[in-house]
Amino acid sequence: MTQQLKEQVLEANLDLVREGLVQFTFGNASGIDRATGLVAIKPSGVPYDKLRPEDMVVTDLSGKIVEGKLKPSSDLDTHLLLYREFPAIGGVAHTHSMYATVWAQAGRAIPALGTTHADYFYGEVPVTDELTDKEIGGEYVHNTGVAIVRRFQGLDPLAVPAVLVAGHAPFAWGKNALEAAHHAALLEAVARMAWHTMTLNPECRGVSQALLDRHYFRKHGAKATYGQ
Amino acid sequence: MTQQLKEQVLEANLDLVREGLVQFTFGNASGIDRATGLVAIKPSGVPYDKLRPEDMVVTDLSGKIVEGKLKPSSDLDTHLLLYREFPAIGGVAHTHSMYATVWAQAGRAIPALGTTHADYFYGEVPVTDELTDKEIGGEYVHNTGVAIVRRFQGLDPLAVPAVLVAGHAPFAWGKNALEAAHHAALLEAVARMAWHTMTLNPECRGVSQALLDRHYFRKHGAKATYGQ
Amino acid sequence: MTQQLKEQVLEANLDLVREGLVQFTFGNASGIDRATGLVAIKPSGVPYDKLRPEDMVVTDLSGKIVEGKLKPSSDLDTHLLLYREFPAIGGVAHTHSMYATVWAQAGRAIPALGTTHADYFYGEVPVTDELTDKEIGGEYVHNTGVAIVRRFQGLDPLAVPAVLVAGHAPFAWGKNALEAAHHAALLEAVARMAWHTMTLNPECRGVSQALLDRHYFRKHGAKATYGQ
Amino acid sequence: MTQQLKEQVLEANLDLVREGLVQFTFGNASGIDRATGLVAIKPSGVPYDKLRPEDMVVTDLSGKIVEGKLKPSSDLDTHLLLYREFPAIGGVAHTHSMYATVWAQAGRAIPALGTTHADYFYGEVPVTDELTDKEIGGEYVHNTGVAIVRRFQGLDPLAVPAVLVAGHAPFAWGKNALEAAHHAALLEAVARMAWHTMTLNPECRGVSQALLDRHYFRKHGAKATYGQ
DSSP states (O other): OOHHHHHHHHHHHHHHHHTTOOSTTOEEEEEEETTTTEEEEOBTTOOGGGOOGGGSEEEOTTOOEEEOSSOBOTTHHHHHHHHHHOTTOOEEEEEOOHHHHHHHHHTOOBOOOSHHHHTTOSSOBOBOOOOOHHHHHSSHHHHHHHHHHHHTTTSOTTTSOEEEOTTSOEEEEESSHHHHHHHHHHHHHHHHHHHHHHHHOTTOOOOOHHHHHHHHHHHSSTTOOOOO | OOHHHHHHHHHHHHHHHHTTOOSTTOEEEEEEETTTTEEEEOBTTOOGGGOOGGGSEEEOTTOOEEEOSSOBOTTHHHHHHHHHHOTTOOEEEEEOOHHHHHHHHHTOOBOOOSHHHHTTOSSOBOBOOOOOHHHHHSSHHHHHHHHHHHHTTTSOTTTSOEEEOTTSOEEEEESSHHHHHHHHHHHHHHHHHHHHHHHHOTTOOOOOHHHHHHHHHHHSSTTOOOOO | OOHHHHHHHHHHHHHHHHTTOOSTTOEEEEEEETTTTEEEEOBTTOOGGGOOGGGSEEEOTTOOEEEOSSOBOTTHHHHHHHHHHOTTOOEEEEEOOHHHHHHHHHTOOBOOOSHHHHTTOSSOBOBOOOOOHHHHHSSHHHHHHHHHHHHTTTSOTTTSOEEEOTTSOEEEEESSHHHHHHHHHHHHHHHHHHHHHHHHOTTOOOOOHHHHHHHHHHHSSTTOOOOO | OOHHHHHHHHHHHHHHHHTTOOSTTOEEEEEEETTTTEEEEOBTTOOGGGOOGGGSEEEOTTOOEEEOSSOBOTTHHHHHHHHHHOTTOOEEEEEOOHHHHHHHHHTOOBOOOSHHHHTTOSSOBOBOOOOOHHHHHSSHHHHHHHHHHHHTTTSOTTTSOEEEOTTSOEEEEESSHHHHHHHHHHHHHHHHHHHHHHHHOTTOOOOOHHHHHHHHHHHSSTTOOOOO
16 A cells, blocks of 8 residues: 555655756655555665665654664654645655755745746745754754744745755655655756856846746646646 | 658757757747748647657647647747747747846846857847736737847847847747757857856956957858858 | 775775766875775876776885885875874875865865755865965975864864865865765765855855754764664 | 878867867867978868768868868868967867856956966966957958967967967867867866856965976976876
């Protein structure tokens, strides 16, 4: 029953590598089966070229390991909190992809500067506050998720399917693990364009609300017209 | 009769991918048979590695589908307006290639900073005005073409075979679909050099009119001497 | 007895190439057998694709050649001084990798701007003072090592396993030649992110001490929890 | 007799492509047999993947075609002037490689910012004056060479084996066509590092004369110690 989930999660992890989003072992993707509440995630610190479906670690939503012999990704507690707090999502991907990480390190949200951005992210990709020393010293990985959820108050996670954790790196999500990985790739493309745009023209204001609406709803929602 | 056109349009679309101008499905090329007024264009949102000549959609200049079972590219109406307004062109290519898109997002024309530019673009590559909310809310794709045509008043589309749509991305054109794709690639190379030049030396003024003339007319017009 | 050391040193040199850290012949790695005090290093100016284990040059800690028919890397004396002064290290790697070299040329330390950095370097990657004319005119290669050791007074070489030599390029080290090469690759990744971050936001202050501690000690020391 | 020269010149042209210095047909390399005064050069505007040794065009030093059925590179007259004025050189390479062209477009010499530069270029890589309208309107290609030679008054072409032509692109040279192509590749690597260095730290002063001397003479002249 978890076999299909584990295979999909493995594919999502390999997509991160194929899209050039992961160097060394900085990255992990997970997926959840909402019917059972079981989460499959990459094991910690295992080289990507050796991963098999059975290496994926399956836990419940509290982090109790249900299947698998390896330790789960050290970022598990962030994934779990996102699944508990964002009930509409089915997959999470975390990378240290270059340009998205640069925006996170700079502590700046990625503004919506063009239609490439608007096609996938309905507004800026936000950045969390820096974690306090107390949050870092406590349940750090869990608190990373807390900072994300706090930043998304009033936002729809599916309309803006990614976030930058200040001083750290991005998280992306989607309706399943594969879409989460795809959003991580789109985030990197958008972050790269935005970096080059702001460096050329620091005064750039970005697209109008009308253009944001037009592009986003061309690909999303009941009136979407894009594709076959 | 449209078979040859469809094959050429497919090749032009694949050239966009081979030249690294397209990520995911952001891009499309079309061509027109001026004798019949029929336009062949890539279908909407189909992965490039699955495209076959018979997947190309053929329409007349008003957008009525004449051949093909798939929906045409969502940018069709921009292509059609360019064909109607620029009678000398036979192909159009649209991409979100990184550096050209960055100039479009920054809302700045690409100045003629060197001979690489002058060999193909006789002067700056212009940027359109931003579309108004009314233009965006109305026939948006058509109005994108209107903004391009408005910006080209007094310019020769074949002497400057590309444009940046503000906040969006570039369009390039040529005497057929293959040349349009080639111009899209040259535009990206020129945009990349110009980005790096202006970042190094924001005061850079660009080439003289004499150098622009010399290089452009070495490769174009009755007195061209380049090549075999 | 030195066979295994020579094979490992060859692999480390090839890792530098595979990680894209070396262009032409700018780069070299070495390793030491602490039991015998013998050092194996790449020969000088030999193309990487022709290197065999038996081409590695073996010297003692004073630089006397013990095995091998080729001349050792021209940077040998820097490696030897590092082995004499940093008794905990077992391998050294020197490259002119792009971004690390850029920071060295700019004469600036790489600040700890994010968790990617903190995972491997416990604080900024320091830059040496420029060598004086007298140091350059004398035993230049040896004096390069002197400048590094001087800069590391009060620092733990294994907690910050790399340095930038001002106006020159980086050196990295580790518990053996392979780890030294791995640290050279991590340094380049971190240098690249830091370059892009400071260019986007020159005011960036970097991570807090609490975050630096949390990430560094997650992967290092008695309480490390990362990996299997 | 010219067979060997033509083969070497073809290899040098292909090296430019293999090193990533040429996009489309922007680039050409030539070599001279000083005994006979014959120059072999790439033909104009022929795709690189179709070039054979017999396609190389052989001319005398005045540009008279001696062998070959194709038109020579449109930059021939610049190559010829360099051979006439710099008797120590045996090969010339011209590219529009990205970073070197960016410095040329910016109208700025590449300062000697590190030892990577000093290993191959004994001082800054100079930039010519812009050509006057009269020079552009007259024998433009020849006058490009005139501007280079004028800039090298008081300089040794073999100590600084490259130049930037303002608003255009670089030329490099060496003792034969292969070394010219190698110097074109080193120039690009150095230009890329210098671009990133000056963008990070615009106040960067570059290496001392002592360091320039030490590195340059380690690889060049009677006292060279580098390599086997």
